[in-house]
Amino acid sequence: MSDIILEAVDLHKRFTRGGGLFAKATTIHAVNGVSLQVRRGETFAIVGESGCGKSTLARLLLRLIDPTEGSVIHEGQDLTMLGAGAMRALRSELQFIFQDPFSALNPRMSVETIIAEPLRLHTSLNAAERREKVAELMARVGLRPEMADRFPHEFSGGQRQRICIARALASGPKLVIGDEPVSALDVSVQAQIVNLLEDLKQEFGLTLVIIAHDLAVIRHMSDRIAVMYLGEVVELARTEDLFTAPRHPYTQALLAAIPVPVPGSAAGRKVLGGDIPSPANPPSGCKFHTRCPHATALCRTTRPVLDGKDHQVACHHHQTLPAPDLPLARASRRSPAAEARFALYRAASRDAELQIDTTHPNNPTNSKETTQ
Numbered sequence: 424m425s426d427i428i429l430e431a432v433d434l435h436k437r438f439t440r441g442g443g444l445f446a447k448a449t450t451i452h453a454v455n456g457v458s459l460q461v462r463r464g465e466t467f468a469i470v471g472e473s474g475c476g477k478s479t480l481a482r483l484l485l486r487l488i489d490p491t492e493g494s495v496i497h498e499g500q501d502l503t504m505l506g507a508g509a510m511r512a513l514r515s516e517l518q519f520i521f522q523d524p525f526s527a528l529n530p531r532m533s534v535e536t537i538i539a540e541p542l543r544l545h546t547s548l549n550a551a552e553r554r555e556k557v558a559e560l561m562a563r564v565g566l567r568p569e570m571a572d573r574f575p576h577e578f579s580g581g582q583r584q585r586i587c588i589a590r591a592l593a594s595g596p597k598l599v600i601g602d603e604p605v606s607a608l609d610v611s612v613q614a615q616i617v618n619l620l621e622d623l624k625q626e627f628g629l630t631l632v633i634i635a636h637d638l639a640v641i642r643h644m645s646d647r648i649a650v651m652y653l654g655e656v657v658e659l660a661r662t663e664d665l666f667t668a669p670r671h672p673y674t675q676a677l678l679a680a681i682p683v684p685v686p687g688s689a690a691g692r693k694v695l696g697g698d699i700p701s702p703a704n705p706p707s708g709c710k711f712h713t714r715c716p717h718a719t720a721l722c723r724t725t726r727p728v729l730d731g732k733d734h735q736v737a738c739h740h741h742q743t744l745p746a747p748d749l750p751l752a753r754a755s756r757r758s759p760a761a762e763a764r765f766a767l768y769r770a771a772s773r774d775a776e777l778q779i780d781t782t783h784p785n786n787p788t789n790s791k792e793t794t795q
C-alpha cells in the first residue's frame with residue numbers, strides 16, 4: 424500500500440465572474456498549479472490569508488468541485504476522471520467537515536436522520552442497526568444518544584460541529600478534510616473539537632487535512648503544513664521545521680505576526696505590510712514580490728517553482744535570506760504554557776462531554792450558556 428493517500432497534480436481552478444453586454448468578465452485564478460501529496464495517517468494543514476484559495480483547494484481535493492486543469496489521485500485513481508456514480512461510492516471514504524456547523528446541517532432533519540444518512544447510502548445496515556450505530560457515534564463524539572430526536576437549532580455551535588463529525592465518521596472514512604472546522608466556535612470550544620478530532624484520528628486511523636488560519640491550532644495538530652499565497656503553495660514542510668526555520672518570506676511574515684508569550688520576547692506583533700493583491704489581477708513573477716522586503720528584479724518577472732524535497736519553498740532567494748527573528752521559533756511546540764492550556768481544555772472537554780445537553784441554554788431545563 425502506498426504511503427500517499429491523496430495527491431494533487433498541477434491543480435488549477437479558475438472562476439469567471441460577471442461579463443455581459445457592458446461589463447467585462449473577471450477571471451480569478453483561485454488555485455494556480457498546486458501539487459502536493461498527503462501521506463496516509465498524517466494531519467496535513469493548509470494555511471494562508473483569507474482568499475488565498477485554501478477552501479477551493481480543499482474542495483478540489485475531494486472533488487466537490489471540478490478543477491479547470493490538473494488531477495487528484497486517490498489510492499492510484501484519478502478522481503477527476505470518475506463519473507458521478509463512482510464518485511458517490513467513494514464518498515464513504517472521503518469526507519468533509521465544513522466551517523459553519525449550522526448551515527452544514529439540514530434544519531428540518533433530526534440528528535438521528537442526519538447521522539444515519541451516510542449509513543443509509545453506504546452500508547447495508549437495517550433501520551434498527553442504523554439507530555444503534557447512530558447512538559454509538561453520538562456517544563463517541565460526546566453527545567448523549569437520547570438527543571437523537573432533536574433538531575440542529577436545539578444545539579450549540581460546538582455540539583453542532585460534533586454532529587457534523589459524527590456524520591462524517593458514519594461511513595467509515597479513511598480521509599477527512601476539515602475546512603476551518605473550529606474557526607466559527609468559541610475559543611474554549613475550539614480546543615475541545617481539536618482534541619476530539621485528534622482522538623478520533625488515532626482511534627479510527629484517519630488521515631486529516633485541516634484548513635485553518637489559526638497557526639497555534641495548526642502547530643498543535645499537524646504533522647506537515649502547506650502555506651498558500653494567492654492560489655499557490657509557497658512553502659511546504661514538517662510542522663516543526665516550518666515553525667522554527669521558515670524559509671519563505673511570506674511564511675516568516677505570517678509567523679512573525681503571531682503574538683507569542685515567550686519570556687524575553689518583544690511584546691506585540693509585527694503585521695505583514697501591504698494589502699493582499701487582487702486575485703483577479705495578481706502580480707507578475709513571484710506573486711509575493713509586492714509585499715516582500717527581499718524582492719529583486721528577478722522576483723518581479725519570474726515565477727519561482729516549489730523547490731526541495733522534505734522542506735519545499737518557492738522563493739528565488741530563500742538560500743541567502745537572513746534568518747528571521749521569530750519569538751515563536753524559540754517557543755517549543757508544546758511549551759509548558761501551551762501544554763497546560765490544552766490539558767485544561769481537554770479536562771473541560773471531558774466534563775462537557777458528560778453534561779453536554781444539560782448545560783445548553785436551548786435545553787428547557789437550563790438557562791446557562793455552556794462551553795459547548
Ligand SMILES: Nc1ncnc2c1ncn2[C@@H]1O[C@H](COP(=O)(O)OP(=O)(O)OP(=O)(O)O)[C@@H](O)[C@H]1O
Pocket residue numbers: 438439440451453471472473474475476477478479480702
Ligand atoms: N464559486 C466562486 N466563484 C467565484 N469566485 C470564487 C468562488 N469561490 C471562491 N472564489 C474566489 O476564489 C478566491 C479563493 O477563495 P477561497 O474561498 O478558496 O479562499 P480561502 O483562502 O479559503 O479564503 P477564506 O479563508 O476567506 O475562506 C477568492 O478570491 C474567492 O473570492
